[in-house]
Amino acid sequence: MEKNLTSLSDFIDQEIGVKGTKKRAKFDEGFEAFKLGVLIQQARQERGLTQEQVADLSGTNKSYISKLEKDLKDVRFSTLQRIITEGLGGHLEISIKF
Protein backbone atom coordinates (compact mmCIF):
# COMPACT_ATOMS: atom_id res chain seq x y z
CA MET A 1 0.00 0.00 0.00
CA GLU A 2 2.62 2.46 1.14
CA LYS A 3 4.90 0.83 -1.41
CA ASN A 4 2.37 1.30 -4.16
CA LEU A 5 1.80 4.92 -3.30
CA THR A 6 5.50 5.57 -3.40
CA SER A 7 5.76 3.82 -6.72
CA LEU A 8 2.92 5.92 -8.06
CA SER A 9 4.68 9.07 -6.92
CA ASP A 10 7.87 7.95 -8.63
CA PHE A 11 5.94 7.07 -11.74
CA ILE A 12 4.31 10.47 -11.87
CA ASP A 13 7.64 12.15 -11.20
CA GLN A 14 9.12 10.38 -14.21
CA GLU A 15 6.20 10.55 -16.57
CA ILE A 16 4.85 13.99 -15.81
CA GLY A 17 7.78 15.72 -14.22
CA VAL A 18 8.90 16.43 -10.68
CA LYS A 19 7.32 18.95 -8.36
CA GLY A 20 8.20 22.47 -9.32
CA THR A 21 7.85 22.13 -13.05
CA LYS A 22 4.99 23.88 -14.80
CA LYS A 23 3.67 20.67 -16.27
CA ARG A 24 3.62 18.92 -12.92
CA ALA A 25 1.83 21.83 -11.25
CA LYS A 26 -0.84 21.65 -13.90
CA PHE A 27 -1.15 17.91 -13.39
CA ASP A 28 -1.48 18.22 -9.62
CA GLU A 29 -4.08 20.89 -10.04
CA GLY A 30 -6.15 18.74 -12.36
CA PHE A 31 -5.70 15.83 -10.02
CA GLU A 32 -7.09 17.78 -7.08
CA ALA A 33 -9.92 19.19 -9.15
CA PHE A 34 -10.80 15.69 -10.13
CA LYS A 35 -10.89 14.69 -6.51
CA LEU A 36 -13.29 17.50 -5.70
CA GLY A 37 -15.99 16.20 -8.02
CA VAL A 38 -15.60 12.69 -6.73
CA LEU A 39 -15.57 13.93 -3.15
CA ILE A 40 -18.88 15.69 -3.58
CA GLN A 41 -20.42 12.78 -5.41
CA GLN A 42 -19.34 10.26 -2.81
CA ALA A 43 -20.56 12.41 0.06
CA ARG A 44 -23.88 12.89 -1.67
CA GLN A 45 -24.36 9.21 -2.39
CA GLU A 46 -23.41 8.21 1.14
CA ARG A 47 -26.17 10.46 2.38
CA GLY A 48 -28.58 8.96 -0.12
CA LEU A 49 -29.42 12.24 -1.80
CA THR A 50 -30.09 12.96 -5.45
CA GLN A 51 -28.36 15.78 -7.30
CA GLU A 52 -31.69 17.56 -7.41
CA GLN A 53 -32.17 17.38 -3.66
CA VAL A 54 -28.70 18.75 -3.03
CA ALA A 55 -29.35 21.49 -5.53
CA ASP A 56 -32.62 22.51 -3.93
CA LEU A 57 -31.21 22.43 -0.42
CA SER A 58 -28.26 24.57 -1.39
CA GLY A 59 -30.15 26.94 -3.64
CA THR A 60 -28.34 25.95 -6.82
CA ASN A 61 -29.57 23.69 -9.60
CA LYS A 62 -29.26 20.09 -10.55
CA SER A 63 -27.50 20.47 -13.86
CA TYR A 64 -24.85 22.47 -12.07
CA ILE A 65 -24.35 19.78 -9.42
CA SER A 66 -23.92 17.28 -12.20
CA LYS A 67 -21.31 19.40 -13.93
CA LEU A 68 -19.49 19.92 -10.66
CA GLU A 69 -19.32 16.21 -9.94
CA LYS A 70 -18.06 15.61 -13.46
CA ASP A 71 -15.54 18.44 -13.12
CA LEU A 72 -17.00 20.29 -16.06
CA LYS A 73 -17.35 23.54 -14.16
CA ASP A 74 -15.35 25.58 -11.72
CA VAL A 75 -16.89 26.68 -8.39
CA ARG A 76 -16.63 29.73 -6.24
CA PHE A 77 -15.31 28.78 -2.84
CA SER A 78 -18.38 30.22 -1.12
CA THR A 79 -20.69 28.23 -3.36
CA LEU A 80 -18.76 25.05 -2.68
CA GLN A 81 -19.26 25.65 1.00
CA ARG A 82 -22.96 26.30 0.65
CA ILE A 83 -23.37 23.07 -1.25
CA ILE A 84 -21.53 21.16 1.45
CA THR A 85 -23.11 22.80 4.49
CA GLU A 86 -26.67 23.32 3.30
CA GLY A 87 -26.88 20.73 0.55
CA LEU A 88 -25.03 17.86 2.18
CA GLY A 89 -25.34 18.86 5.82
CA GLY A 90 -21.63 18.53 6.39
CA HIS A 91 -18.78 20.94 6.54
CA LEU A 92 -15.71 21.57 4.49
CA GLU A 93 -12.33 20.95 6.07
CA ILE A 94 -9.41 22.61 4.38
CA SER A 95 -5.72 22.65 5.09
CA ILE A 96 -2.48 23.30 3.28
CA LYS A 97 0.15 20.58 3.27
CA PHE A 98 3.78 20.91 2.30
Add this chain to the structure above:
Amino acid sequence: MEKNLTSLSDFIDQEIGVKGTKKRAKFDEGFEAFKLGVLIQQARQERGLTQEQVADLSGTNKSYISKLEKDLKDVRFSTLQRIITEGLGGHLEISIKF
Protein backbone atom coordinates in the same frame (compact mmCIF):
# COMPACT_ATOMS: atom_id res chain seq x y z
CA MET B 1 -8.02 22.18 24.67
CA GLU B 2 -10.51 19.54 23.73
CA LYS B 3 -12.66 20.92 26.54
CA ASN B 4 -12.47 24.42 25.20
CA LEU B 5 -13.36 23.38 21.70
CA THR B 6 -16.41 21.60 22.98
CA SER B 7 -17.41 24.62 25.00
CA LEU B 8 -17.02 26.81 21.96
CA SER B 9 -19.28 24.51 20.00
CA ASP B 10 -21.89 24.63 22.73
CA PHE B 11 -21.60 28.39 22.91
CA ILE B 12 -22.12 28.74 19.19
CA ASP B 13 -25.04 26.33 19.31
CA GLN B 14 -26.72 28.49 21.91
CA GLU B 15 -25.84 31.90 20.61
CA ILE B 16 -26.17 31.36 16.89
CA GLY B 17 -28.38 28.30 16.64
CA VAL B 18 -27.81 24.62 16.18
CA LYS B 19 -26.72 22.95 12.98
CA GLY B 20 -29.49 22.80 10.44
CA THR B 21 -30.88 26.27 10.96
CA LYS B 22 -30.45 28.86 8.23
CA LYS B 23 -28.71 31.28 10.55
CA ARG B 24 -26.22 28.68 11.68
CA ALA B 25 -25.42 27.63 8.12
CA LYS B 26 -24.67 31.22 7.27
CA PHE B 27 -22.46 31.54 10.31
CA ASP B 28 -20.53 28.38 9.54
CA GLU B 29 -20.01 29.54 6.00
CA GLY B 30 -18.63 32.87 7.13
CA PHE B 31 -16.52 31.14 9.73
CA GLU B 32 -14.90 28.89 7.15
CA ALA B 33 -14.42 31.74 4.73
CA PHE B 34 -12.68 33.66 7.47
CA LYS B 35 -10.41 30.72 8.12
CA LEU B 36 -9.44 30.56 4.47
CA GLY B 37 -7.90 34.03 4.45
CA VAL B 38 -6.02 33.38 7.64
CA LEU B 39 -4.91 29.99 6.37
CA ILE B 40 -3.39 31.51 3.26
CA GLN B 41 -1.76 34.33 5.15
CA GLN B 42 -0.22 32.03 7.75
CA ALA B 43 1.08 29.62 5.14
CA ARG B 44 2.57 32.50 3.18
CA GLN B 45 4.26 34.05 6.20
CA GLU B 46 5.63 30.73 7.36
CA ARG B 47 7.30 30.37 4.00
CA GLY B 48 8.66 33.90 4.24
CA LEU B 49 7.01 35.11 1.07
CA THR B 50 5.47 38.47 0.26
CA GLN B 51 2.03 38.81 -1.26
CA GLU B 52 3.70 39.95 -4.44
CA GLN B 53 5.92 36.89 -4.67
CA VAL B 54 2.96 34.58 -4.20
CA ALA B 55 1.03 36.54 -6.80
CA ASP B 56 3.83 36.34 -9.37
CA LEU B 57 4.42 32.64 -8.77
CA SER B 58 0.76 31.83 -9.13
CA GLY B 59 0.07 34.16 -12.02
CA THR B 60 -2.36 36.38 -10.14
CA ASN B 61 -1.67 39.77 -8.66
CA LYS B 62 -0.69 41.14 -5.32
CA SER B 63 -3.75 43.23 -4.68
CA TYR B 64 -5.86 40.16 -5.13
CA ILE B 65 -3.79 38.15 -2.65
CA SER B 66 -4.29 40.94 -0.17
CA LYS B 67 -8.04 40.88 -0.62
CA LEU B 68 -8.12 37.13 -0.30
CA GLU B 69 -6.24 37.20 2.98
CA LYS B 70 -8.58 39.90 4.25
CA ASP B 71 -11.59 37.92 3.08
CA LEU B 72 -12.73 40.74 0.89
CA LYS B 73 -13.05 38.56 -2.18
CA ASP B 74 -14.32 35.15 -3.11
CA VAL B 75 -12.10 32.74 -5.08
CA ARG B 76 -12.63 30.24 -7.79
CA PHE B 77 -11.63 26.83 -6.54
CA SER B 78 -9.14 26.41 -9.39
CA THR B 79 -7.53 29.75 -8.59
CA LEU B 80 -7.26 28.87 -4.92
CA GLN B 81 -5.42 25.72 -5.91
CA ARG B 82 -3.06 27.53 -8.22
CA ILE B 83 -2.21 29.96 -5.46
CA ILE B 84 -1.50 27.14 -3.05
CA THR B 85 0.38 24.83 -5.39
CA GLU B 86 2.33 27.29 -7.52
CA GLY B 87 2.36 30.31 -5.23
CA LEU B 88 3.00 28.63 -1.89
CA GLY B 89 4.51 25.37 -3.11
CA GLY B 90 2.11 23.32 -1.03
CA HIS B 91 -1.05 21.52 -1.77
CA LEU B 92 -4.64 21.88 -0.75
CA GLU B 93 -6.20 19.13 1.32
CA ILE B 94 -9.95 19.03 1.34
CA SER B 95 -12.42 16.77 3.03
CA ILE B 96 -16.04 16.81 4.07
CA LYS B 97 -16.87 16.17 7.70
CA PHE B 98 -20.27 15.32 9.17
Add this chain to the structure above:
DNA sequence: ATGTGACTCATAGTCCGTT
Protein backbone atom coordinates in the same frame (compact mmCIF):
# COMPACT_ATOMS: atom_id res chain seq x y z
C1' DA C 1 5.21 45.62 1.53
C1' DT C 2 0.12 45.93 1.96
C1' DG C 3 -4.36 47.91 1.24
C1' DT C 4 -8.28 49.88 -1.43
C1' DG C 5 -11.60 52.00 -4.98
C1' DA C 6 -13.04 51.66 -9.58
C1' DC C 7 -13.40 49.09 -13.49
C1' DT C 8 -14.31 45.12 -16.96
C1' DC C 9 -15.01 41.08 -19.30
C1' DA C 10 -14.77 36.03 -18.53
C1' DT C 11 -17.52 32.76 -16.61
C1' DA C 12 -20.30 30.73 -12.71
C1' DG C 13 -24.52 29.32 -12.50
C1' DT C 14 -29.22 28.89 -14.86
C1' DC C 15 -32.57 27.08 -18.02
C1' DC C 16 -34.26 23.97 -21.32
C1' DG C 17 -34.20 20.08 -24.07
C1' DT C 18 -32.53 15.27 -25.16
C1' DT C 19 -30.59 10.62 -24.06
Add this chain to the structure above:
DNA sequence: AAACGGACTATGAGTCACA
Protein backbone atom coordinates in the same frame (compact mmCIF):
# COMPACT_ATOMS: atom_id res chain seq x y z
C1' DA D 1 -32.32 9.59 -11.71
C1' DA D 2 -28.12 11.25 -14.03
C1' DA D 3 -25.39 13.07 -18.01
C1' DC D 4 -24.82 15.99 -21.38
C1' DG D 5 -24.99 19.83 -24.68
C1' DG D 6 -25.79 24.24 -25.81
C1' DA D 7 -27.22 29.04 -25.32
C1' DC D 8 -27.53 32.70 -22.24
C1' DT D 9 -26.26 36.79 -19.05
C1' DA D 10 -25.76 39.14 -14.57
C1' DT D 11 -22.21 39.23 -11.65
C1' DG D 12 -18.21 39.39 -9.28
C1' DA D 13 -13.28 37.51 -9.82
C1' DG D 14 -9.29 39.40 -10.87
C1' DT D 15 -6.73 43.63 -12.60
C1' DC D 16 -4.79 48.28 -12.46
C1' DA D 17 -3.34 52.45 -10.47
C1' DC D 18 -2.61 54.73 -6.58
C1' DA D 19 -1.84 55.69 -1.55
